[in-house]
Amino acid sequence: MLIDTPTAAHLSQVISQVAAPAFLLGAVAAFVSLLIGRMNRVVDRLQALHATADDDRSGTHPDIPHLRRRAVLLNKAIVLATVSAIVTSLLVILAFVCTFFRFQHEYGVALLFVVALSFFTLSLVDLVREARLSLHDLSHHKPNP
Structure with a gap:
């Protein structure tokens, strides 16, 4: 069975469709770097x-x-953000593979994007929880007047 290769216009359309997930992937990478620093x-x-x-x-x-x-919360946030990045990568791969084989990919890609954003959101929640704990550390160590 010969595969009918996609046209340049079709590939261009897929590239524009995966631009948002690619930006999400970049944001998640920067976020993981921040989490690792903390x-x-x-x-x-x-x-x-x-x-x-x-x-x-x-x-x-x-x-x-x-x-x-705090370390547990940060570790959990790193894992969740990494899962988000993996799901986003799978989303981009799925979009191109489906285009190559001329499968409908809109629902699968949309579902994976929602899953990736959900993991990213959970990671952000854990960062907020850790930040609140770190602020508690600051208020706990106030110098006595």
Whole structure:
């Protein structure tokens, strides 16, 4: 069975249709970079507190459970954003494969786009939760007047 190759006009149309998912992919990549930066700061702080707690022999520092909770939220946000990027990549691949084989792809692509945005939104929610915890850290450590 010979496959009828798509025309340049048809491929151009698919490229314009996947422009929004491509922008989403770029945004998710930048977002994951931001999340990893925040995670690195939390992990560095945890390591410093563990070292201090080990030196004092007084047990664990009271901020360690709080920082662990932040790390868990950031890790969850990174996983959700990465899943969003994977689904978005699959969406772009599906659009081109369906064009090549001349399958209808509109419903599948729309569904994958909604799924990708849902994962991205959940990741943003976890970032907001982590940011609220980090602000709690700041208010918890106010200098006494």
